[in-house]
Amino acid sequence: MSLALPRLYAIADAEMLAARGIALPKFVEELRDAGITLLQYRDKLAREEEILRNAARIAEVFRDSGATLVMNDSPSLARRAGWNAVHVGQGDSAVAEARGELGTKAVVGCSTHNDAQVTAADAAGADYIAIGPVFATSTKRNAEPVVGLEGLRRARKLTSRPLVAIGGITPANAASVIAAGADAVAVIGALIDVAETPDERVRRFVESMSSA
Numbered sequence: 168m169s170l171a172l173p174r175l176y177a178i179a180d181a182e183m184l185a186a187r188g189i190a191l192p193k194f195v196e197e198l199r200d201a202g203i204t205l206l207q208y209r210d211k212l213a214r215e216e217e218i219l220r221n222a223a224r225i226a227e228v229f230r231d232s233g234a235t236l237v238m239n240d241s242p243s244l245a246r247r248a249g250w251n252a253v254h255v256g257q258g259d260s261a262v263a264e265a266r267g268e269l270g271t272k273a274v275v276g277c278s279t280h281n282d283a284q285v286t287a288a289d290a291a292g293a294d295y296i297a298i299g300p301v302f303a304t305s306t307k308r309n310a311e312p313v314v315g316l317e318g319l320r321r322a323r324k325l326t327s328r329p330l331v332a333i334g335g336i337t338p339a340n341a342a343s344v345i346a347a348g349a350d351a352v353a354v355i356g357a358l359i360d361v362a363e364t365p366d367e368r369v370r371r372f373v374e375s376m377s378s379a
């Protein structure tokens with residue numbers, strides 16, 4: 168399945184939201200109202216039953232919106248949730264295995280952190296390839312080394328597939344990431360700001376990239 172990426176790819180990280188006292192359903196409602204059309208649900212700690220309950224809540228929030236909902240890590244949970252998109256990492260199910268689980272029409276994204284991984288994800292047929300961290304980030308434990316804008320430029324030369332940049336991206340640097348070759352920016356922590364609503368943060372991201 169081909170995927171036309173919006174510039175902003177929102178990630179709802181359950182652990183981060185809980186640490187900040189933010190309810191997941193309320194957060195995704197605000198993202199929907201802000202116009203988000205591509206959302207990944209990431210939960211590294213919850214049991215499968217809780218993840219599926221949250222996935223059902225998210226699906227209900229985005230019902231009839233036309234948004235693409237992406238399950239992090241687990242093709243089997245995506246299938247059980249009725250979602251047709253999954254994002255796998257280097258340590259998760261391979262792209263081919265994920266597609267085998269979800270079917271040929273599923274959207275399968277893949278995380279990469281260096282040139283060799285970008286090339287492998289391209290050869291495996293990932294629908295989009297995420298590259299990062301582009302900048303230093305505190306939202307992921309044991310983060311890979313920063314690739315920088317130069318690493319992003321190299322990745323752009325290695326694949327014609329949609330490219331998603333992730334890691335340390337803010338409204339202040341998002342335009343430079345798009346200019347370096349990314350089709351979209353994936354954002355976790357930068358959408359959570361006690362001084363602004365998600366709608367305001369989304370608007371700032373979109374405005375910052377509008378002329379890139």
